[in-house]
Amino acid sequence: MxxxxxxxxxxxxxxxxxxxQLSQLLCLKCSAPLPLTKEGNTIKCHACSHINPLPEEYIILRDSKNLHRKNIETAENLYKKxxxxxxxxxxxxxxxxxxxxxxxxxxxxxxxxxxxxxxxxxxxxxxxxxxxxxxxxxxxxxxxxxxxxxxxxxxxxxxxxxxxxxxxxxxxxxxxxxxxxxxxxxxxxxxxxxxxxxxxxxxxxxxxxxxxxxxxxxxxxxxxxxxxxxxxxxxxxxxxxxxxxxxxxxxxxxxxxxxxxxxxxxxxxFIGTIIAGLIFWCVGSFISWVDNDSMSIPSWSDLNKNSRIVCSASPGGIIDKEIPVGQFVQEKVFAPIYWIALNQNETISLKTKNLDNVADLYVFNTTNIESTRIFKKMECTTSTDSIQNFVFTAPYKGIFGINTLTYGQVAKPFEIEFKIK
Ligand SMILES: [Zn+2]
Ligand SMILES: [Zn+2]
Incomplete structure (x- = not known):
């Protein structure tokens, strides 16, 4: 059960x-109980086929019920349901x-x-x-x-x-x-x-x-x-x-x-799922906050305003500048971090012009958990006219940071250009 x-x-x-209300009517011949019929004044026994007369009081009882029964038409409808x-x-x-x-x-x-x-x-x-x-x-x-x-x-x-x-x-x-x-x-x-x-x-x-x-x-x-x-x-x-x-x-x-x-x-x-969905929203935000510690990462929409932009972060990790993609801009020093949104298999190239120092650039993703972390040195080619070109191809659609490391004092301003292919 x-x-x-x-x-x-x-x-x-x-x-x-x-x-x-009345005792059961029994067959006169074999004493089997008899079902009362809705009409007629005799009942055929199902056991011995004897035709029994229906006594007066049973007829009265039945007829009163038959009358009553006509009033309960709803029963049939309910029954059907x-x-x-x-x-x-x-x-x-x-x-x-x-x-x-x-x-x-x-x-x-x-x-x-x-x-x-x-x-x-x-x-x-x-x-x-x-x-x-x-x-x-x-x-x-x-x-x-x-x-x-x-x-x-x-x-x-x-x-x-x-x-x-x-x-x-x-x-x-x-x-x-x-x-x-x-x-x-x-x-x-x-x-x-x-x-x-x-x-x-x-x-x-x-x-x-x-x-x-x-x-x-x-x-x-x-x-x-x-x-x-x-x-x-x-x-x-x-x-x-x-x-x-x-x-x-x-x-x-x-x-x-x-x-x-x-x-x-x-x-x-339904209600439980909605409430749990809201709780999970908080949990997700919390985990990401724990993972990224003090680092503030721009959102996907921050990096895709009217067109793709690069955000640079100050030494304290605060996003302080937006850099357009596809044109040279002047920098006094490299920002410690540049943030960029990339589609899968897109290649970002960072070109420097008139930078006399040697620099190492590393690309990383938005997590610090070791087994899922990307931290990769960007490939660099230097051409004769002192243009350095750093490239990285995105393994998935997502947000990537570029960490910069410059050797020695930067003597004069230089130009950088981000390009996405
Ligand atoms: Zn009964
Ligand atoms: Zn009988």
């Missing part, structure tokens, strides 16, 4: 037999779900436990993964969109891919279980042995089953019995909780209120 069924049972209680087994897809889904639930539950518990302990390490690993996969996917998402947005969207995507199907799955299985429980409660009783005769689920008296009728009203105790459910479906619901509803209307109302609860889970998932 599922969790929901147990909950129903604790709320609704067990099914109890009702006291009939809840009386069919769930669709094939839902049933197959449910059966698979039941089969894997126990194993899946254990795996999920272990995963939660592990990720709880290593949460921070795990979040750092996610951060590193973005750097590690950048050359393969051609872009460093953290550089281009910022770590807050990247973390936030990563979580939302994971939630949609992994958590949402589980929520949906629990909705489906809860729904099917609820339907099973209702059917187990509403169905007439079909004894396994003997003649196929439906018995009232309320008082145990035989009830009439007519073709094309969905439910049968017991004349003895006013209980509505579902009589049209397929045999295979009935067998599959037999183990489910039975609690008592006298009418289908009560059952339909109960189902409606429980389904509301089930839908709430989906709503909670």
């Amino acid at each position: 599922g969790e929901k069924s147990k909950k129903f049972l604790s709320e609704q209680g067990y099914h109890t037999l009702q006291k009939p 809840i009386s069919s087994p769930p669709g094939l897809l839902l049933r197959v889904w449910y059966n698979i779900s039941v089969a894997v639930t126990s194993t899946l539950g254990i795996i999920m518990a272990i995963l939660l436990w592990i990720s709880g302990i290593f949460l921070f390490v795990f979040l750092f690993i996610v951060y590193m993964i973005y750097y590690l996969i950048a050359p393969s996917i051609g872009v460093n998402l953290i550089d281009v969109y910022g770590s807050g947005v990247t973390y936030s969207l990563t979580f939302v995507a994971l939630s949609i891919i992994f958590i949402f199907p589980m929520i949906l799955n629990s909705y489906v299985s809860d729904f099917v279980e609820l339907r099973k429980t209702l059917h187990a409660s509403l169905s007439a009783i079909w004894p396994d042995k003997g003649t196929k005769q439906a018995l009232c689920r309320g008082c145990g008296a035989p009830v009439e089953v007519k073709k094309d009728e969905t439910y049968s009203l017991c004349f003895y105790c006013d209980t509505q019995n579902l009589v049209s459910l397929p045999d295979t479906w009935l067998r599959s619901v037999s183990g489910f909780a039975k609690w008592h509803f006298q009418t289908i209307e009560e059952a339909a109302k109960t189902e409606k209120s429980y389904r509301k609860g089930l839908r709430k889970n989906i709503k909670n998932w």
Whole structure:
């Protein structure tokens, strides 16, 4: 029995037999219980085929119920809403779900436990993964969109891919279980042995089953019995909780209120994902802040204003100048760091004119974590007219810094030019 069924049972209680208004009518010949018919004044015994007369008091009881019955037209409509087994897809889904639930539950518990302990390490690993996969996917998402947005969207995507199907799955299985429980409660009783005769689920008296009728009203105790459910479906619901509803209307109302609860889970998932997305935004921003220490890195949009620009940073790491790409500008000394945004496989070249000193330039990426860090000396060629040309080709779309190291005192101003190919 599922969790929901147990909950129903604790709320609704067990099914109890009702006291009939009249004692059961028995066959005069063989004493088998007889189902009261809706019309006619005789009943044929299903066991011995004896035609029994219907006594006066039973006719009166039945006719009063027949009259009453015409007033409850809503019962048929309500019945139609809840009386069919769930669709094939839902049933197959449910059966698979039941089969894997126990194993899946254990795996999920272990995963939660592990990720709880290593949460921070795990979040750092996610951060590193973005750097590690950048050359393969051609872009460093953290550089281009910022770590807050990247973390936030990563979580939302994971939630949609992994958590949402589980929520949906629990909705489906809860729904099917609820339907099973209702059917187990509403169905007439079909004894396994003997003649196929439906018995009232309320008082145990035989009830009439007519073709094309969905439910049968017991004349003895006013209980509505579902009589049209397929045999295979009935067998599959037999183990489910039975609690008592006298009418289908009560059952339909109960189902409606429980389904509301089930839908709430989906709503909670939605809200939860949004809140967690915001938390992950903070986590991502925090990790990137920890990683980059005091260094302030310009954002992707800072480096791509109207056209591509280079930002230079002061010795304190503060961005203090914007340098246009594709033209010579004068510098007294090299800035300690130049920042540039590059697409994958783009080559940046830095040319110096009239710089008499020897310089070493290093390209690095936006992380300090050793295994994902790029720190690479730029190739340099010197031509006869004392132009030095440093080049670097970007392995992925992202932000790169150029670290400068000049040997000796720079005597006079010189010119530099950034070019992107
Ligand atoms: Zn009989
Ligand atoms: Zn009954």
